[in-house]
Amino acid sequence: MTDKSDKNVKVSAGRVEPRHSESTVTPLVDIYEQQDGTVIVLTEVPGAPAENIDIRVEKGVLTISAQAVVEEPGDAYSRTYVSFGEASYFRAFALSDEIDREKIEASCSDGLLTLRLPKAASAQTRKIEIKSE
Amino acid sequence: MATFRWPGNLDTFAPLRVMARELDRLMGRQQEYQQVGGGVYPPVNVFSGSDDMVVQCELAGVKREDIDLSITGETLVIKGAKHTAAKEEDVRYERRERGVGEFSRTVVLPDRVEPSQVQATLKDGILTIRLPKSEAARPRQIPVK
Known part of the structure; x- marks a missing residue:
């Protein structure tokens, strides 16, 4: 080493654990159907800003992938206890044919991704009136 | 707890x-x-610097107004509640993995803090708390005469 600035050399105390970001995490979801038939999918993606979330529908499969950004305070800080990191989230669901793929809406706030999957008009329950003659 | x-x-x-x-x-x-993020026991990270400490806590889907922080000496308590998004009787659940309810996580910090100068920010479901160390806990350089 030719670097003369000795005092900048940091020796990390203890073990350096592998970063969690090296693998994919399965995010937790809640799925429920509203009375109007719209299916709501709530996905926990803590640390992922909206621009890091990718939602696709391909061949009837809905995939959610997201990359979390967890800023560590820097080298001047020692990692006293670390239990989560910059995870990448991935989860896929098979969509029912009743879902109108064109009308899927997504919003994200506080690390919670909300997907609204409305039913296609043709799949909605329709009450058929009996005409009296 | x-x-x-x-x-x-x-x-x-x-x-x-x-x-x-x-x-x-x-x-x-x-x-x-x-x-990750599941249940009522949110994961935390603790980083310790020379002048302050940083605590990160994963709280996906928890609103700012539902988080309660308190510090007593070296103990930081993160309390809060995760609410259901919809009323049970109104919807039909297909899958329910996210925890619901109150949570409380106690973190014993490596050093004493200056409680009046603690700052907390919530971004994308991650709570970051910056806790400046109290004067007595900071390292002091003593010049040799």
Whole structure:
């Protein structure tokens, strides 16, 4: 080493654990159907800003992938206890044919991704009136 | 409510946790092990610097007004509640993995803090708390005359 600035050399105390970001995490979801038939999918993606979330529908499969950004305070800080990191989230669901793929809406706030999957008009329950003659 | 305290930077259970993770990886159970954000016991990170400490807490889907922070001496308590998004009787659940209810996590900090100068920010479901160390806990350089 030719670097003369000795005092900048940091020796990390203890073990350096592998970063969690090296693998994919399965995010937790809640799925429920509203009375109007719209299916709501709530996905926990803590640390992922909206621009890091990718939602696709391909061949009837809905995939959610997201990359979390967890800023560590820097080298001047020692990692006293670390239990989560910059995870990448991935989860896929098979969509029912009743879902109108064109009308899927997504919003994200506080690390919670909300997907609204409305039913296609043709799949909605329709009450058929009996005409009296 | 759970407390943890490691003497300094020494994490007694680190080798055990590494081993558990390695075993899980070998058995192909990594995904199970790596699930995040669940339940009522949010994961935390603690970083310690010379002048301050940084605590990060994963709180997906928890609103700012539902989080309650308190500091007593070296103990930081993160309390809050995760609410259901919809009324149970109005909807039909297909899958329910996210925890609901009140949570409380106690973190014993490595040093005493200046409670009046603590700052907390919530961004994308991650709470970051910056806790300046109290004057007595800061390292002081003593010049040799």
